Amino acid sequence: MIILAADIGGTTCKLGVLSEELTILHKWEIPTQTGQEGERILRDIYESFKKNAAHKHYDMDEVLGIGLGVPGPVDFDKGTVNGAINLNWSGVKHVKDEFEKLSGKPVFIDNDANVATLGEKFKGAGQNEANVVCLTLGTGVGGGIIANNELVHGHNGSGGELGHFKVDQKERFQCNCGLKGCLETVASATGVINLTYHYYKELQFKTSLEEAIQAKEVQAKMVFDAAKDGDEFATYVIRKVASHLAYAISVISVMTNPKYIIIGGGVSKAGHFLIQHIETEYQKMTFKPALKGTQIVTAELGNDAGMIGAAGLIKQYVK
Amino acid sequence: MIILAADIGGTTCKLGVLSEELTILHKWEIPTQTGQEGERILRDIYESFKKNAAHKHYDMDEVLGIGLGVPGPVDFDKGTVNGAINLNWSGVKHVKDEFEKLSGKPVFIDNDANVATLGEKFKGAGQNEANVVCLTLGTGVGGGIIANNELVHGHNGSGGELGHFKVDQKERFQCNCGLKGCLETVASATGVINLTYHYYKELQFKTSLEEAIQAKEVQAKMVFDAAKDGDEFATYVIRKVASHLAYAISVISVMTNPKYIIIGGGVSKAGHFLIQHIETEYQKMTFKPALKGTQIVTAELGNDAGMIGAAGLIKQYVK
Numbered sequence: 183m184i185i186l187a188a189d190i191g192g193t194t195c196k197l198g199v200l201s202e203e204l205t206i207l208h209k210w211e212i213p214t215q216t217g218q219e220g221e222r223i224l225r226d227i228y229e230s231f232k233k234n235a236a237h238k239h240y241d242m243d244e245v246l247g248i249g250l251g252v253p254g255p256v257d258f259d260k261g262t263v264n265g266a267i268n269l270n271w272s273g274v275k276h277v278k279d280e281f282e283k284l285s286g287k288p289v290f291i292d293n294d295a296n297v298a299t300l301g302e303k304f305k306g307a308g309q310n311e312a313n314v315v316c317l318t319l320g321t322g323v324g325g326g327i328i329a330n331n332e333l334v335h336g337h338n339g340s341g342g343e344l345g346h347f348k349v350d351q352k353e354r355f356q357c358n359c360g361l362k363g364c365l366e367t368v369a370s371a372t373g374v375i376n377l378t379y380h381y382y383k384e385l386q387f388k389t390s391l392e393e394a395i396q397a398k399e400v401q402a403k404m405v406f407d408a409a410k411d412g413d414e415f416a417t418y419v420i421r422k423v424a425s426h427l428a429y430a431i432s433v434i435s436v437m438t439n440p441k442y443i444i445i446g447g448g449v450s451k452a453g454h455f456l457i458q459h460i461e462t463e464y465q466k467m468t469f470k471p472a473l474k475g476t477q478i479v480t481a482e483l484g485n486d487a488g489m490i491g492a493a494g495l496i497k498q499y500v501k
Numbered sequence: 502m503i504i505l506a507a508d509i510g511g512t513t514c515k516l517g518v519l520s521e522e523l524t525i526l527h528k529w530e531i532p533t534q535t536g537q538e539g540e541r542i543l544r545d546i547y548e549s550f551k552k553n554a555a556h557k558h559y560d561m562d563e564v565l566g567i568g569l570g571v572p573g574p575v576d577f578d579k580g581t582v583n584g585a586i587n588l589n590w591s592g593v594k595h596v597k598d599e600f601e602k603l604s605g606k607p608v609f610i611d612n613d614a615n616v617a618t619l620g621e622k623f624k625g626a627g628q629n630e631a632n633v634v635c636l637t638l639g640t641g642v643g644g645g646i647i648a649n650n651e652l653v654h655g656h657n658g659s660g661g662e663l664g665h666f667k668v669d670q671k672e673r674f675q676c677n678c679g680l681k682g683c684l685e686t687v688a689s690a691t692g693v694i695n696l697t698y699h700y701y702k703e704l705q706f707k708t709s710l711e712e713a714i715q716a717k718e719v720q721a722k723m724v725f726d727a728a729k730d731g732d733e734f735a736t737y738v739i740r741k742v743a744s745h746l747a748y749a750i751s752v753i754s755v756m757t758n759p760k761y762i763i764i765g766g767g768v769s770k771a772g773h774f775l776i777q778h779i780e781t782e783y784q785k786m787t788f789k790p791a792l793k794g795t796q797i798v799t800a801e802l803g804n805d806a807g808m809i810g811a812a813g814l815i816k817q818y819v820k
Contacts, residue, residue: 336758340791439655
């Protein structure tokens, strides 16, 4: 049997055929057509699956199920998406039902952060452990929690919404969610930029970033690069980012107590440098018994995490 | 079939015979003999089960399993307890194995906070919801997390250790765990006392508690009583306690996103008064989607929660 999976993004959809063991047998991309309220997206994916099946000599009868990762708020039990801005979907869209009608196969959907977490758990940095948490640091901060081998959705779907964990008690920066102080405002790419402007104004450090700061053209990567080159101000900013992440992780450690805390997303490409600072702070502030054997690691699957995790939904929920 | 359960405490053990639906058919207590390194405790419980079975005409053949709640750090998978100070158990004690040998029945054990949470989930304020969190405010703060219908133990048993959630960023008070700033230092009975002395010194409020403060004889109940009587200083302190709890609960809401957040333990007897203050702060600081349908409630089962939850382990894990 095989599993079909799609990681739906605002620009492209990553599609794949996977084995029941979640090995990618074949993968490709199609553009996401967001015109006409994104009404073609699901049909395009289905057509592409069919075409590829024929072309690669897969039999649709062999398909165990189809997993979809969606960038928006998913009601996992109902299989609906409530307003996916990047796809131009407004209102409640019955994605599971629609795709089951199209394909005649069992379909499971989840949000992009959750499927990426499931992917890393099964085939990546999560080493198939029962308790794993993933923090995806991109423009925002996405999160996913796996406890007792299952994704934690919670009672209204806000389980694992780690980007909105309030870590900045001073509430310095506005979050898209309407509140202030969310992890996203200090630990995403946007967060790195927020803190750079903030501390430059406050501390008047000398820094190689000065020109970019004055021109209001700072990007997160510039700050990481400067820090790696030994720029003191940039290092100070990254330490602050790391410290907020370490605090969130220290709390996660006494909540669901994951074995692996996986840092992914664009910001995580700072890699060892960022992890090292997080690790140092984390060790200091965490309940001692919870530290034992817990590891902070970087994601391993890159862009494949979502597709593998979407297929993982089928592995997990289709019996 | 019936389930036997014991909630083992430092002074007494609460024993019970329960139906498979977790209805208490019969309950009683025996003293906890902590002499000789507490080596008689398990045998005493087993003997008492046998005696009562005979007396009440239960047949030991009808016993599906035996659940035990223990005040100490439990390794759930191994069924061991690593140092239960109140029972005089030192080192690693193989409670599950010992009790299975004594009884010939399947035995499951968990710590007191977890079994209380399971009890409240199945038969109390948790309304049998799949996602429930319990905070027990006593001398310390105990916690239990249920996600997807299962207790979250985590990879090294520190799951749900909510007493050690660092909420006091100013790190004003020392915790028994060796760190500062834990929820336990500001939201337990001890926490109420800590904050009373702290703010009295800092703010020099007029208060009916003055005499007790000067004599260093403040007790948590006195502070709650004074607040109920309209004492401004006491109200200020309780609001601070509530605010720390609200913060912890707001983070829990974006982590495992429980439907019911259950406040139990001695401090919760302040009841509506405390819950109201928590609720107000919680509404202000929580990610909006996570608020929907989430309820902060007081525990309902009192002293029976642990015994019912210990029996619940059998309902859940013995098939």
